[in-house]
Amino acid sequence: MSSLSYAAPATVDEAIGLLAGASGLAKVLSGGTDLLVQLRSGRTRPALIVDTKKIPGIIGIREVDGGFVIGAATSGAMIGEHAALAAVYPGVVEATNLIGSTQVQGRASLAGNLCNASPAADSVPAMIAAGATAVIAGPKGRRTVPVEQVVTGPGRTSLARDEFIVEFHLPKRAPRSADAYLRFIPRTEMDIAVVGAGVNVTLDAAGVCTAARVSLGAVAPTALLVADCAAALVGSKLDEHALAKLDLAARDACKPIDDKRGTIDFRIKVAGVLARRAAAIAFERAAARS
Amino acid sequence: MTFIGNKSDLKVVGTRPVRPDGVDKVTGRATFGADYTMPGMLMGRVKRSPHAHARIVSIDASKALALPGVKGVVTAADFPDIPSEEAFVGEGPMNFRDLSLNCIARGKVLYEGHAVAAVCAISDEVAAAACDLIDVTYEVLPHVIDVEAAMAPDAPLLHADMFTANVTPKPEKPSNIAKKVHFTVGDVAAGFAQADVIVEGHYSTQPVHQAYIEPHACIASAGADGQCHIISSSQGHFMIRAYVAKLLGMEMSNLKVTPAEIGGGFGGKTVVYLEPLALAMARKTGRPVKMVMTREDVFRATGPTSGAVIDVKLGATKDGIITAAQAVLKYQAGAFAGSPVQPGCMCAFAMYDLKNVDVVGYDVVSNRPKVAAYRAPGAPIASFAAESAVDDLARKLGMDPIALREKNAAKAGTKTAYGVTFAEIGYEQVLAAAKNHPHWKAPLGPNQGRGIATGFWFNIGGESSASVFINEDGSVNVVSGSPDIGGSRASMAMMAAEVLGIPVEHVRPIVADTASIGFTHVTGGSRVTYATGMATVQAAENVIEQLKTRAAMIWDIPPEAVEWKDGQAVPAGANAGGFDPLPLAAIALKAAKTGGPIGAEVSLNAQGAGPGFGAHICDVEVDKETGHVTVLRYTAVQDVGRAIHPSYVEGQIQGGAVQGIGWALNEEYVYNTKGLMDNAGFLDYRVPVASDLPMIEAVMVEVPNPRHPFGVRGVGEVPIVPPMAAVANAIRGALGIRMHALPMSPPKLRAAVDSGVG
CATH class of the missing domain: 3.30.465.10 (Uridine Diphospho-n-acetylenolpyruvylglucosamine Reductase; domain 3)
Incomplete structure (x- = not known):
């Protein structure tokens, strides 16, 4: 039978010392909503769990x-x-x-x-x-x-x-800037994103986009920061042309897999859809701040 | 007792008292299968197959047995090798040999999750570690998952001795097709020749799990003298007793089974998985053994209902008379024979009065868990295809889909394709209620569609026992042998109170163990309120006769001169004497002096269950860019005979609709190329969550069944029959595309929007 140690250090240095000194696999515990599920299923078998929640300032x-x-x-x-x-x-x-x-x-x-x-x-x-x-x-x-x-x-x-x-x-916000996030799941809650899209934009006084960042989730091994999506938005008021460019850039950036949550084709198409929809919300929010 | 046809005569039946098991359930005091402990108890775990299909070369448990805390291991070698024998103990036919092989593999594993060995130890952790130490050597065999692939002549064969039944001449070669069924009436070729309009469709459905919240759980103990006890969560403790006694070679009198509270069953708990293993280990170790499945175990090793492939063809004249109906249904049985293809064939067109019908069904094994009953087994699968085709037919004819169904509706006197002639049925009344409901005419917005579909289920009666005891203070206990999965204790108490003429609060219902009440068939087939209710009513009537006799003794008049009215004995008339009424409590108080305890038990085999019909109206909105379907509004109309407790009847209707919506939109088993299930958990096996659903409006139509004292028809199964076609027909309305494959999940819908073909 394997054993599992648990420690709840009160300082950052103490936590680092515990992690550095662990003889086997050490896992950092925050809320534990992933880690505890993985422990129960046997997916991870750490020798040490370091609970960070007692460290002052780590919550707030x-x-x-x-x-x-x-x-x-x-x-x-x-x-x-x-x-x-x-x-x-x-x-x-x-x-x-x-x-x-x-x-x-x-x-x-x-x-x-x-x-x-x-x-x-x-x-x-x-x-x-x-x-x-x-x-x-x-x-x-x-x-x-x-x-x-x-x-x-x-x-x-x-x-x-x-x-x-x-x-x-x-960071501190520029004037007329805002963000939005949308995900697609087959249900309405209690699910894992099949595709996620985060968009952050800054507009000028005329409503033209001066800066943008677009990130896509669940369409590649890691969440992507897609420069071409941002480029599609900058200089536009989110007209049809910009939306089409954004959609295409989002689809081009995807490198998804087929799995139990969605097909490659579906993920690629929905990435474009969500990028457009999230951009529309971000633009609306940013414009409302002028 | 004569049938009470007049609702105004009823004082308790039709009201909505708090259910007797309700407070315990919402406060956590109710004890479910996993809540029991016994002194000296061990925890058991199952070692399961990691392969879809493999020969077991060897099992070496020596390392597991050497682990401190491990008390015993069982394999198939610890169980009798049972010969093939058909039995009817659960909700469908079951072969005892197959059941034994499903509980613990012998020679071959037939699906991922198939039990190979079981181990018991002083804790669950030790048992889990011991499981990992059991060395099983496999010779992996080719596997087959899908039904049509399993039917192919060169498919990997699961059972070398399986020759398709009901085929002449008998096949020379074994196959994965266990059985063919065929129902035919009239001449379909002639019927199609008369048709002005013909529709055809090729449909498929996925296996879906009952998804009961409570995983299977039991505790078993064995005495040194051979007397054994099992407490488990199931839909029939007499079923548990029969199966376990057979699988372990015991006499039934040596096995007492106590029903735990059950956290959902829906048909899936009408078989055994853990109980034979737990009792075998208890006998081997002399200590009680408790076993609890994980959710993953439930998905990998217990039975969903079948997935299927179905071809349907319908023909009609231009004025909407259906001239011919034809279907071929291929149902997955899982690893052993016994899919619900036969009831599927029988139900497909049962709503209609048809002259020419031809339905062929195939029962097909593949390397999946053996299917188990799931509400109206077989019917929802067949109805998805048949009612989608009826919708296509209405569109092609330019007819309202309700009008088309009315034109062809089965009614009293209609002879079904499977041979039965309907007596009093309520299909026409259900259609009328749907047509007159405001939902049917409500406006729709863009990207929205409305669908309607109907469904049929037989409902059954069967063997039940119930007793009614009058306590010394005049309170009443009602005891039955039916595990309560849908509020049946409330219904039993209400029917007893109605007959006795007393408030339901004075009646306390319980479910007794197998040694304390007469045999009672499983809670399934929508039979309990009908059959066990009939036994309860008869026991209460017997008690009234006793109460009248006791009153006659107290008054010293002949028993015939006493009447029972509003819970009291009263003189039958002026000639009987001028006595004040004797309430039940007053008679109970004097029971010792008038002959002793008052009570009666009735065991019966109830005949004449009334079939049920439902019609569901569904509105959806489809997001064409993502394929996401939102169910906007849902109305479920059903003939319920008479609702004893209307809230629980509505609950059955709503629950069936919700499970059907999940079946329609997202639920499926995802298998990888190795034949292993990729989504064995509620995260990726997507049952609907509350926010996915509108309020399901349940509309109860009451066409009483005259063969039950209060007009009861079964209500628990019909409501899962129409939803898949109702949702599909609504999507057809919204998109203009007929979806042929379940689930109608977002990737499939988006692909259909892009290609124009569903």
Whole structure:
């Protein structure tokens, strides 16, 4: 019979020390909504679980320099209830709140959703579109990396075994900018994205897009930041031509697989559809802020 | 008792009291299969096949048995090798040999998840670790999953001794086709020759699981003297007793089975999986053994209903008289013979009065879990195809789909293609109620469509036992042998209270174990409120006769001079004497002095169950870019005979519609190229969630069945028959495309929109 150790350190350094010193596989626990399911099914058999939730500051949302700092283990429910965050980053908040069920929202965290490294994670394309960065703590101190550089493949991240995410930063918003996230699932909730699309745009006073970031989920081994989609939007007022270009760029970027959740053909087509629809929502939100 | 035809005469029947099992269920006090413990209990686990089809070369349990805490392992070698023998114990025919082989593989594994061995240990963790230590060597064999591939002459063969039954001459070679069935009336070729309009379609459906919330669970103990006890969650503890006794070679009197509360069954708990293994290990170790399936086990190892491939052809005159109906139905049985293709063939066109019908069915084995009953077994599959074709026919004729059905509707005196002549049935009344419902004429928006489909189910009666006891204080216990999966305890209490003339709150119903009440067939076939209800009513009537006799003794007048009225004994008339009425409680108080305890048990074999018909109207909106279907509005009309407890009848109708909507839109088994299931869990086996559904409006039409004291017809199965075609016909309306394959999932719909072909 294998044994499993559990530790709940009170400081970042203590957590790093535990991860660095683990003799077998060590897993970082935030909300546990993925990890506990994997433990139960036998998909992962760690020797050590390091629970980060006792570390001061790892749960909570702060406004800093006009942007936001979100603790790595902050629950989806807390994120959904933060009125200021929801007003400025509605796309990130709506994406986070799509994860799991009401019960899961009480625990699920952004760090967990990201480090589980599923291509279908809902909050990830929204964070990438929003330009979010992750602050990673390790034995050599802290480093800040764009969210799109964290996941390297299904189930794999760029974090070293003795590193973990402590917080996320969402930058100060430019005027007339907003984000949106949409996902496709066969049902209406309690499901995993077949395709996800996050769009973040900035408009000028005339309603013309001056900057955009578009990210697609569940259509490649990792969530994609698609430059051609952004290029399709910049300079446009989201007319028919821009929408068609966006749709095509989104479809061209997809490298999906056939699996139990959707076919290659379906995923590619729906990626274009969702990119258009999410862009329309983001434009509308941004325009409403002028 | 004479049939009470007048609803206004009823005081309890037709009301909506709180169900007697309700408080325990919502507070968590109710004990389900997994809630029981026994002193010294061990936990059991099943070692399952990782292959779709393989020969078992060897099983070595030595490493598992050496693990500290492991108390025993069983394999097929621990069970009698049962000869082929047909039996009717559950909801459909079952071969005892196949059942034994399904519970524990002997020589070959026939599907992924097939039980190969079972182990018991001091904890679930140790049992799970021991399972991993059992070494099984397999010789992997070619497998076949799909029904038409399994029928091909060169298909991998599951059973070397399977020769298609009902074919003459007897086939020379074995095949995966277990049986052919054929029903024919008139001359379909002549019927099609008379037709002005013909429609044809090639349809397919996927296997779907009953998806009961409670996984299978049981606990078994064996005494040193051979007396054994099983507590388990099932649709029939007498069924458990019969199967386990047969599979373990025991006398039934040595096995008591106690029914646990059941967390859903829908037909899927009319067979055994764990119980024989748990009791075999209990006998081997001398300690009680508890076994609980995981959800993954439930998907990989227990029976869904069949997937099928169906060809339908209908012909009609231009004024809408159907002149011929023809169908070929190929049903997956899973790894052993016994799909519900026969009832599927019988139900396909049973709603219609037809002169020329020809229906052929095939029962086909493949490397999937053996199918089990699922609400109206076989009928929903056949009706999806048949009622889609009827919708096409109405469109081609330019007729309203209800008008077309009215024109051909079965009624009292209609002889069905399978030979039975209908007595009192309510199909025409159901169609009229659908036509007159505001839903049928409500406006639709863009990308929206409306569909209607109808359905039929036989309903059965059968063997039931119930007893009614009058307690010393005048309260009443009603005891039956029917596990309560749909509110039947409430219905039994209400019928007893109605007969006795007392408030239902004084009647406490329970379900007794196999040693405490007479034999009772499974809770299935929509039979319990009809048959067990009939036994309950007769037991209550017997008790009234006793109460009248006791009152006569107290008054010292002849029993014939006493009447029972509103829960009291009263003198029959002025000549009988001027006595004050004697309430039930007063008679109960004096029972010791008038002859002893008052009570009666009735065992019967109820005949004359009334068939049921339903019509469902469905509105959908289709997102053409994503293929997502939203069910906007849903109305389910059904002839319920008479609703004893209307809320639970409505619940049955709503539940059937919801399961059917899931079947229509998203539920399916996804198999990979190795024949292994890729979606054995509720995340990717998509039953509808609450937010996927509108409120299902249940419309109860009451055409009483005169052979039941209160006019009851079974209601639990009909409502799952129409939904798939109702949804498909609505999608046809929204898109202009006929979808032929279930589930009508977003990828399929988007592909159909792109190609114009469904």
